[in-house]
Amino acid sequence: MKILHVVTTLDVGGAEMHLLSQVRGQCARGHSVRMVFLKGEGRLTEDFLAAGAEWVGQVPATRPFGLWSHLRWAELVHSHLLKADVLTAVMATLAGRRRCLVSGKHNDEQVLKRPLVGAVHAVIGRLPRLTIVLSDHVGRFVERYGHVPLRRQARVYYGLDPEPFERAAAAPFAERMDLRAELGLGRGDVVFTCVARFAPQKAHDVLLRGFAAARKSFGPRLRLLLVGDDPFGDGRQRAEAVAAELGLGDAVVFAGIRRDVAQILAASDVFVMASLWEGLGLVFLEAMATSLPVLATDVSAVPEVVVDGQTGVLVPPSDAEALARAMAELAQSADRRHELGRAGHLRVLEHFGLDRMVDETLHHYESVARSS
Structure with a gap:
Protein backbone atom coordinates (compact mmCIF):
# COMPACT_ATOMS: atom_id res chain seq x y z
CA MET A 1 0.00 0.00 0.00
CA LYS A 2 1.19 3.57 -0.74
CA ILE A 3 0.75 5.54 2.50
CA LEU A 4 1.09 9.31 2.83
CA HIS A 5 1.42 10.83 6.30
CA VAL A 6 0.89 14.57 6.71
CA VAL A 7 1.84 16.02 10.11
CA THR A 8 2.02 19.58 11.42
CA THR A 9 5.66 19.35 12.56
CA LEU A 10 8.43 16.80 12.37
CA ASP A 11 10.26 17.93 15.48
CA VAL A 12 10.64 15.92 18.66
CA GLY A 13 7.31 15.37 20.42
CA GLY A 14 5.03 12.55 21.53
CA ALA A 15 2.89 12.49 18.38
CA GLU A 16 5.94 12.65 16.15
CA MET A 17 7.75 9.85 17.99
CA HIS A 18 4.59 7.73 17.84
CA LEU A 19 4.39 8.37 14.11
CA LEU A 20 8.04 7.36 13.71
CA SER A 21 7.23 3.97 15.26
CA GLN A 22 4.22 3.59 12.98
CA VAL A 23 6.27 4.37 9.87
CA ARG A 24 9.03 1.98 10.89
CA GLY A 25 6.45 -0.78 11.35
CA GLN A 26 4.61 0.01 8.13
CA CYS A 27 7.82 0.00 6.08
CA ALA A 28 8.95 -3.25 7.72
CA ARG A 29 5.68 -4.82 6.56
CA GLY A 30 6.38 -3.85 2.94
CA HIS A 31 4.38 -0.66 2.54
CA SER A 32 5.65 2.46 0.73
CA VAL A 33 5.55 5.58 2.91
CA ARG A 34 5.99 9.29 2.24
CA MET A 35 6.12 11.99 4.93
CA VAL A 36 5.03 15.62 4.61
CA PHE A 37 5.34 18.18 7.41
CA LEU A 38 4.01 21.75 7.36
CA LYS A 39 6.31 23.75 9.62
CA GLY A 40 9.28 23.59 11.98
CA GLU A 41 12.86 22.46 11.56
CA GLY A 42 12.12 18.86 10.65
CA ARG A 43 14.61 17.52 13.18
CA LEU A 44 13.34 13.98 12.76
CA THR A 45 13.74 13.89 8.98
CA GLU A 46 16.76 11.59 9.02
CA ASP A 47 15.06 9.32 11.56
CA PHE A 48 12.07 8.85 9.26
CA LEU A 49 14.33 8.15 6.30
CA ALA A 50 16.23 5.60 8.39
CA ALA A 51 12.87 4.04 9.35
CA GLY A 52 12.23 3.35 5.64
CA ALA A 53 10.22 6.34 4.39
CA GLU A 54 10.96 6.81 0.69
CA TRP A 55 10.47 10.60 0.80
CA VAL A 56 10.36 13.18 3.62
CA GLY A 57 9.89 16.89 3.03
CA GLN A 58 8.19 20.11 3.99
CA VAL A 59 5.16 21.56 2.25
CA PRO A 60 4.43 24.94 3.89
CA ALA A 61 0.79 25.54 4.74
CA THR A 62 1.03 28.72 2.67
CA ARG A 63 1.66 26.58 -0.44
CA PRO A 64 -0.94 23.81 0.01
CA PHE A 65 -0.94 22.72 -3.64
CA GLY A 66 2.51 21.30 -2.97
CA LEU A 67 0.56 18.39 -1.49
CA TRP A 68 -1.18 17.63 -4.77
CA SER A 69 1.26 15.14 -6.33
CA HIS A 70 1.66 13.27 -3.04
CA LEU A 71 -2.10 13.01 -2.56
CA ARG A 72 -2.50 11.65 -6.09
CA TRP A 73 0.29 9.11 -5.45
CA ALA A 74 -1.19 7.78 -2.20
CA GLU A 75 -3.62 4.91 -1.74
CA LEU A 76 -4.13 5.91 1.90
CA VAL A 77 -3.68 9.40 3.36
CA HIS A 78 -3.31 9.85 7.13
CA SER A 79 -3.15 13.34 8.65
CA HIS A 80 -1.91 14.06 12.17
CA LEU A 81 -2.53 17.05 14.48
CA LEU A 82 -5.12 19.75 13.96
CA LYS A 83 -3.47 22.07 11.42
CA ALA A 84 -2.44 19.15 9.22
CA ASP A 85 -5.92 17.64 9.61
CA VAL A 86 -7.61 20.78 8.28
CA LEU A 87 -5.24 21.40 5.38
CA THR A 88 -5.13 17.76 4.32
CA ALA A 89 -8.91 17.32 4.49
CA VAL A 90 -9.47 20.31 2.21
CA MET A 91 -6.73 19.40 -0.26
CA ALA A 92 -7.63 15.70 -0.34
CA THR A 93 -11.23 16.63 -1.13
CA LEU A 94 -10.12 18.92 -3.97
CA ALA A 95 -7.77 16.22 -5.29
CA GLY A 96 -10.50 13.59 -5.27
CA ARG A 97 -8.76 11.57 -2.52
CA ARG A 98 -11.25 12.06 0.28
CA ARG A 99 -12.37 8.44 0.17
CA CYS A 100 -8.91 7.24 1.24
CA LEU A 101 -8.44 9.90 3.96
CA VAL A 102 -7.89 9.07 7.64
CA SER A 103 -7.44 11.60 10.44
CA GLY A 104 -5.35 10.96 13.55
CA LYS A 105 -6.22 12.62 16.86
CA HIS A 106 -3.26 12.53 19.27
CA ASN A 107 -4.55 14.88 21.93
CA ASP A 108 -7.63 16.47 23.38
CA GLU A 109 -7.03 19.73 21.51
CA GLN A 110 -8.43 22.39 23.82
CA VAL A 111 -8.97 24.83 20.96
CA LEU A 112 -11.91 22.66 19.87
CA LYS A 113 -13.80 23.96 22.90
CA ARG A 114 -14.08 27.35 21.19
CA PRO A 115 -17.55 27.41 19.58
CA LEU A 116 -16.36 28.74 16.22
CA VAL A 117 -13.48 26.24 15.97
CA GLY A 118 -15.77 23.40 16.98
CA ALA A 119 -18.33 24.46 14.38
CA VAL A 120 -15.70 24.51 11.62
CA HIS A 121 -14.40 21.13 12.76
CA ALA A 122 -17.93 19.75 12.61
CA VAL A 123 -17.61 20.16 8.83
CA ILE A 124 -13.88 19.59 8.22
CA GLY A 125 -13.64 16.78 10.78
CA ARG A 126 -16.24 14.71 8.93
CA LEU A 127 -14.42 14.76 5.60
CA PRO A 128 -12.09 11.85 6.51
CA ARG A 129 -13.54 8.36 6.17
CA LEU A 130 -12.24 7.45 9.63
CA THR A 131 -10.76 9.23 12.63
CA ILE A 132 -8.23 7.20 14.63
CA VAL A 133 -8.01 8.33 18.26
CA LEU A 134 -5.31 7.20 20.65
CA SER A 135 -7.50 6.82 23.73
CA ASP A 136 -11.11 6.49 24.81
CA HIS A 137 -10.89 9.92 26.43
CA VAL A 138 -9.77 11.58 23.19
CA GLY A 139 -12.58 9.82 21.34
CA ARG A 140 -15.19 11.21 23.73
CA PHE A 141 -13.58 14.65 23.57
CA VAL A 142 -13.56 14.70 19.76
CA GLU A 143 -17.20 13.60 19.72
CA ARG A 144 -18.26 16.32 22.17
CA TYR A 145 -16.20 19.27 20.99
CA GLY A 146 -15.12 18.30 17.47
CA HIS A 147 -18.54 16.86 16.56
CA VAL A 148 -17.16 13.64 15.06
CA PRO A 149 -19.44 10.81 16.26
CA LEU A 150 -17.97 7.70 17.85
CA ARG A 151 -19.28 5.56 14.99
CA ARG A 152 -16.80 7.34 12.69
CA GLN A 153 -13.88 6.69 15.04
CA ALA A 154 -11.53 3.84 15.90
CA ARG A 155 -9.39 3.75 19.04
CA VAL A 156 -5.80 2.51 18.70
CA TYR A 157 -3.67 2.90 21.79
CA TYR A 158 -0.08 4.00 21.38
CA GLY A 159 2.44 1.19 21.53
CA LEU A 160 6.18 1.07 21.84
CA ASP A 161 9.10 -1.30 21.62
CA PRO A 162 10.18 -1.75 25.24
CA PHE A 352 0.82 -1.29 24.90
CA GLY A 353 2.84 -3.42 22.51
CA LEU A 354 4.25 -1.95 19.31
CA ASP A 355 3.22 -4.76 16.94
CA ARG A 356 -0.38 -4.54 18.16
CA MET A 357 -0.46 -0.80 17.42
CA VAL A 358 0.98 -1.15 13.92
CA ASP A 359 -1.23 -4.09 12.99
CA GLU A 360 -4.44 -2.48 14.30
CA THR A 361 -3.68 0.72 12.38
CA LEU A 362 -2.99 -1.16 9.14
CA HIS A 363 -6.21 -3.11 9.60
CA HIS A 364 -8.14 0.18 9.65
CA TYR A 365 -6.19 1.45 6.63
CA GLU A 366 -7.10 -1.66 4.67
CA SER A 367 -10.78 -1.31 5.57
CA VAL A 368 -10.80 2.30 4.35
CA ALA A 369 -8.86 1.45 1.18
CA ARG A 370 -11.19 -1.46 0.34
CA SER A 371 -14.27 0.74 0.62
CA SER A 372 -12.83 3.69 -1.32
Missing part, protein backbone atom coordinates in the same frame (compact mmCIF):
# COMPACT_ATOMS: atom_id res chain seq x y z
CA GLU A 163 13.56 -3.23 24.35
CA PRO A 164 15.62 0.01 24.24
CA PHE A 165 14.21 1.05 27.61
CA GLU A 166 14.68 -2.38 29.15
CA ARG A 167 18.25 -2.42 27.86
CA ALA A 168 18.91 1.01 29.37
CA ALA A 169 17.45 -0.09 32.71
CA ALA A 170 19.68 -3.19 32.68
CA ALA A 171 22.88 -1.21 32.02
CA PRO A 172 25.59 -1.41 34.69
CA PHE A 173 24.97 0.81 37.69
CA ALA A 174 28.26 2.62 37.06
CA GLU A 175 27.12 3.67 33.56
CA ARG A 176 23.89 5.11 34.88
CA MET A 177 25.77 6.99 37.59
CA ASP A 178 28.23 8.35 35.02
CA LEU A 179 25.29 9.86 33.15
CA ARG A 180 24.03 11.38 36.38
CA ALA A 181 27.42 12.94 36.96
CA GLU A 182 27.42 14.34 33.41
CA LEU A 183 24.09 16.02 34.17
CA GLY A 184 25.28 17.40 37.50
CA LEU A 185 23.32 14.91 39.59
CA GLY A 186 24.71 13.00 42.56
CA ARG A 187 24.76 9.24 43.13
CA GLY A 188 22.78 9.65 46.35
CA ASP A 189 20.20 12.06 44.91
CA VAL A 190 16.57 11.09 44.42
CA VAL A 191 15.98 12.25 40.85
CA PHE A 192 12.54 13.15 39.49
CA THR A 193 12.63 13.49 35.70
CA CYS A 194 10.17 15.18 33.34
CA VAL A 195 10.53 14.77 29.57
CA ALA A 196 8.20 17.22 27.85
CA ARG A 197 7.90 20.28 25.66
CA PHE A 198 7.86 23.51 27.63
CA ALA A 199 4.27 24.18 26.63
CA PRO A 200 1.46 25.55 28.87
CA GLN A 201 -0.21 22.13 28.70
CA LYS A 202 2.68 20.59 30.65
CA ALA A 203 2.39 23.06 33.56
CA HIS A 204 6.08 23.25 34.37
CA ASP A 205 5.32 26.11 36.77
CA VAL A 206 3.14 23.82 38.89
CA LEU A 207 5.82 21.13 38.77
CA LEU A 208 8.52 23.54 39.90
CA ARG A 209 6.41 24.89 42.76
CA GLY A 210 5.53 21.39 43.89
CA PHE A 211 9.17 20.37 43.72
CA ALA A 212 10.25 23.39 45.76
CA ALA A 213 7.76 22.50 48.49
CA ALA A 214 8.75 18.82 48.46
CA ARG A 215 12.43 19.75 48.76
CA LYS A 216 11.72 21.72 51.92
CA SER A 217 10.39 18.57 53.60
CA PHE A 218 12.69 15.97 52.06
CA GLY A 219 15.94 17.88 51.83
CA PRO A 220 18.64 18.82 49.31
CA ARG A 221 19.05 15.30 47.89
CA LEU A 222 15.79 15.79 45.99
CA ARG A 223 16.62 16.86 42.42
CA LEU A 224 14.54 17.66 39.34
CA LEU A 225 15.70 16.98 35.78
CA LEU A 226 13.79 18.72 32.99
CA VAL A 227 14.37 17.37 29.48
CA GLY A 228 12.94 19.21 26.48
CA ASP A 229 12.62 22.65 24.96
CA ASP A 230 10.11 24.96 23.28
CA PRO A 231 10.99 25.33 19.59
CA PHE A 232 8.02 27.64 18.94
CA GLY A 233 8.02 29.88 22.02
CA ASP A 234 9.60 31.00 25.26
CA GLY A 235 8.28 28.24 27.51
CA ARG A 236 11.69 27.15 28.69
CA GLN A 237 12.72 30.71 29.54
CA ARG A 238 9.53 31.18 31.55
CA ALA A 239 10.19 27.93 33.46
CA GLU A 240 13.75 29.02 34.16
CA ALA A 241 12.37 32.29 35.53
CA VAL A 242 10.04 30.39 37.89
CA ALA A 243 12.94 28.23 39.09
CA ALA A 244 14.98 31.38 39.76
CA GLU A 245 12.05 33.01 41.58
CA LEU A 246 11.81 29.93 43.83
CA GLY A 247 15.55 30.03 44.52
CA LEU A 248 16.05 26.49 43.29
CA GLY A 249 19.50 27.06 41.81
CA ASP A 250 21.21 23.85 40.72
CA ALA A 251 18.50 21.73 42.35
CA VAL A 252 16.86 21.82 38.91
CA VAL A 253 18.73 20.77 35.77
CA PHE A 254 17.48 22.05 32.41
CA ALA A 255 18.93 19.46 30.02
CA GLY A 256 17.39 20.62 26.73
CA ILE A 257 16.44 18.20 23.96
CA ARG A 258 18.22 14.86 24.35
CA ARG A 259 18.42 11.79 22.12
CA ASP A 260 19.35 9.48 25.02
CA VAL A 261 15.96 9.60 26.76
CA ALA A 262 15.99 5.87 27.56
CA GLN A 263 19.33 6.22 29.33
CA ILE A 264 18.17 9.35 31.18
CA LEU A 265 15.05 7.56 32.40
CA ALA A 266 17.16 4.61 33.54
CA ALA A 267 19.35 7.01 35.54
CA SER A 268 16.28 8.50 37.26
CA ASP A 269 14.17 7.42 40.23
CA VAL A 270 10.69 8.72 39.32
CA PHE A 271 9.08 10.09 36.18
CA VAL A 272 6.93 13.15 36.89
CA MET A 273 4.68 15.37 34.79
CA ALA A 274 2.07 17.92 35.88
CA SER A 275 0.02 18.05 32.66
CA LEU A 276 -3.26 19.94 32.47
CA TRP A 277 -4.43 17.51 29.76
CA GLU A 278 -2.97 14.56 27.83
CA GLY A 279 -4.25 12.62 24.85
CA LEU A 280 -2.40 9.60 26.21
CA GLY A 281 1.25 10.41 26.92
CA LEU A 282 3.78 8.26 25.06
CA VAL A 283 6.45 9.30 27.54
CA PHE A 284 4.49 7.62 30.34
CA LEU A 285 4.83 4.34 28.45
CA GLU A 286 8.55 4.96 27.96
CA ALA A 287 9.02 5.57 31.68
CA MET A 288 7.02 2.47 32.58
CA ALA A 289 9.01 0.38 30.09
CA THR A 290 12.11 1.52 31.98
CA SER A 291 10.48 0.28 35.22
CA LEU A 292 10.09 3.79 36.59
CA PRO A 293 7.13 4.74 38.78
CA VAL A 294 5.07 7.59 37.33
CA LEU A 295 3.79 10.61 39.22
CA ALA A 296 1.24 12.43 37.08
CA THR A 297 -2.03 14.31 37.11
CA ASP A 298 -5.43 12.66 37.07
CA VAL A 299 -6.52 14.23 33.78
CA SER A 300 -7.77 13.19 30.36
CA ALA A 301 -6.45 9.79 29.28
CA VAL A 302 -3.69 9.52 31.89
CA PRO A 303 -5.70 7.05 34.04
CA GLU A 304 -5.99 4.80 30.96
CA VAL A 305 -2.20 4.43 31.12
CA VAL A 306 -1.12 5.01 34.71
CA VAL A 307 -3.10 3.03 37.30
CA ASP A 308 -3.17 5.05 40.50
CA GLY A 309 -1.63 3.12 43.37
CA GLN A 310 -0.48 0.26 41.11
CA THR A 311 1.90 1.67 38.50
CA GLY A 312 2.18 5.20 39.82
CA VAL A 313 0.52 8.01 41.72
CA LEU A 314 -2.07 10.42 40.30
CA VAL A 315 -2.79 13.84 41.82
CA PRO A 316 -5.24 16.60 40.90
CA PRO A 317 -4.08 19.04 38.20
CA SER A 318 -2.79 22.52 39.11
CA ASP A 319 -2.32 21.40 42.74
CA ALA A 320 1.29 22.04 43.69
CA GLU A 321 0.68 20.99 47.30
CA ALA A 322 -0.69 17.57 46.35
CA LEU A 323 2.20 17.12 43.93
CA ALA A 324 4.67 18.05 46.67
CA ARG A 325 3.21 15.52 49.10
CA ALA A 326 3.38 12.74 46.50
CA MET A 327 6.96 13.65 45.57
CA ALA A 328 8.06 13.58 49.19
CA GLU A 329 6.33 10.25 49.84
CA LEU A 330 7.89 8.59 46.79
CA ALA A 331 11.30 10.05 47.60
CA GLN A 332 11.21 8.49 51.05
CA SER A 333 10.56 4.89 49.94
CA ALA A 334 12.79 3.10 47.43
CA ASP A 335 10.78 -0.08 47.97
CA ARG A 336 7.56 1.68 46.97
CA ARG A 337 9.23 3.12 43.88
CA HIS A 338 10.48 -0.31 42.81
CA GLU A 339 7.06 -1.91 43.39
CA LEU A 340 5.27 0.66 41.24
CA GLY A 341 7.99 0.51 38.58
CA ARG A 342 7.80 -3.28 38.23
CA ALA A 343 4.00 -3.15 37.87
CA GLY A 344 4.27 -0.40 35.24
CA HIS A 345 6.72 -2.45 33.18
CA LEU A 346 4.35 -5.40 33.19
CA ARG A 347 1.43 -3.17 32.17
CA VAL A 348 3.32 -1.90 29.13
CA LEU A 349 4.12 -5.45 28.03
CA GLU A 350 0.50 -6.57 28.43
CA HIS A 351 -1.40 -3.62 26.92
